[in-house]
Amino acid sequence: MPGLDSQLPPFPDDVPTQPLLVIDYELISSGDSMEIEKLWKAATNIGFWYLKNHGAEREAKEMLEMGAETMRLPLDEKMQFEQGDNGQSFGYKAAGSNAIDDKGNLDTAESINISKDDALAYPKVVHRTYPSTVNNRMDSTLKPFVHKSVEVNNMILSIFEEKLGLPAGTLLTLHSLDKPSSSEARCIKSPPRRVHPAASEEKIKVSLRAHTDFGSLTFLHIRLGGLQVLPPGNTEWRYIRPLPGLVICNVGDTLTLLSGGILRSNLHRVVPAPGAQAAYTRWSLVFFTRPGNNVYLRPLTDESQVVRTAVARMNEEVRKTYHPDATAREWFARRIMNQRVKNRTGPET
Ligand SMILES: O=C(O)CCC(=O)C(=O)O
Numbered sequence: 001m002p003g004l005d006s007q008l009p010p011f012p013d014d015v016p017t018q019p020l021l022v023i024d025y026e027l028i029s030s031g032d033s034m035e036i037e038k039l040w041k042a043a044t045n046i047g048f049w050y051l052k053n054h055g056a057e058r059e060a061k062e063m064l065e066m067g068a069e070t071m072r073l074p075l076d077e078k079m080q081f082e083q084g085d086n087g088q089s090f091g092y093k094a095a096g097s098n099a100i101d102d103k104g105n106l107d108t109a110e111s112i113n114i115s116k117d118d119a120l121a122y123p124k125v126v127h128r129t130y131p132s133t134v135n136n137r138m139d140s141t142l143k144p145f146v147h148k149s150v151e152v153n154n155m156i157l158s159i160f161e162e163k164l165g166l167p168a169g170t171l172l173t174l175h176s177l178d179k180p181s182s183s184e185a186r187c188i189k190s191p192p193r194r195v196h197p198a199a200s201e202e203k204i205k206v207s208l209r210a211h212t213d214f215g216s217l218t219f220l221h222i223r224l225g226g227l228q229v230l231p232p233g234n235t236e237w238r239y240i241r242p243l244p245g246l247v248i249c250n251v252g253d254t255l256t257l258l259s260g261g262i263l264r265s266n267l268h269r270v271v272p273a274p275g276a277q278a279a280y281t282r283w284s285l286v287f288f289t290r291p292g293n294n295v296y297l298r299p300l301t302d303e304s305q306v307v308r309t310a311v312a313r314m315n316e317e318v319r320k321t322y323h324p325d326a327t328a329r330e331w332f333a334r335r336i337m338n339q340r341v342k343n344r345t346g347p348e349t
């Protein structure tokens with residue numbers, strides 16, 4: 001399958017890259033304190049890290065097969081499951097439904113987004129229905145992938161919980177598996193796009209505009225380059241080099257908010273894959289862990305002295321941004337709707 005086989009050209013050596021710490025999942029799971037310190041350093045500095053020994057390779061491979069089967073369906077069939085403009089991200093997202101800049105240029109990526117609630121409850125429908133290619137694999141592929149991703153993300157959350165001085169179970173309860181949430185698995189297909197190596201920053205058409213992730217933790221499987229981060233204090237975007245067998249994890253905004261800014265959700269974007277890789281279709285597979293729909297978003301100051309101290313250091317202006325006065329569901333819907341071109345009234349959105 002193009003983009004999924006092992007015949008891809010290597011990631012080039014002559015582009016600026018951001019090195020990330022490599023965290024061993026087996027070591028953090030067994031409570032290795034040095035590895036846990038390393039994870040904490042990554043999560044509080046750049047908010048991105050590689051994870052090895054995560055044990056989700058088979059599940060990820062099958063999910064990418066599901067994604068390819070889905071994208072091969074005729075467009076009118078996929079459009080029956082389109083996510084719509086009502087602030088839900090579950091379902092099919094067609095190319096060109098999101099803006100990539102304030103000038104109204106449209107994105108070129110399509111994706112299929114499957115709610116963790118729908119996958120786990122299948123054949124019961126919690127939020128919505130999906131194309132046959134998804135349904136056929138709900139038991140064999142979706143459920144195992146969701147379980148594996150949740151297991152990994154919960155392990156990481158339980159470490160953060162302790163490091164933040166929160167009572168055991170605080171973050172895990174806010175992200176409880178059996179409460180409805182906008183947690184989801186997403187498979188994204190971006191068509192090949194060549195960019196001249198000397199192209200100016202403005203000429204590089206991004207595939208996914210600069211953003212921070214909405215949720216708490218992101219578990220990302222990619223083979224081709226194109227993902228870039230803007231490291232703290234930098235003005236230059238740097239590529240994250242995809243490494244075989246390693247997933248990329250990052251902190252999202254709801255975790256930054258709950259932790260009073262201690263955990264960092266960093267700005268990132270997707271541009272065409274560099275060098276010879278640009279000639280290939282880019283597939284990415286993501287699992288987003290998000291808080292339960294009814295979780296009221298606020299720093300966990302009542303539960304932790306560490307968070308209380310972090311919030312006390314903020315100036316009034318910054319502190320306000322940590323109190324969106326919304327539940328996770330409301331906040332998420334707001335952000336999804338702002339992405340959709342149909343809901344955009346001008347650059348201010
Ligand atoms: O495709 C990628 O490499 C990253 C995707 C991403 O940042 C997202 O979906 O939020």
Ligand SMILES: [Fe+2]
Nearest residue numbers: 211212213268
């Ligand atoms: Fe992202």
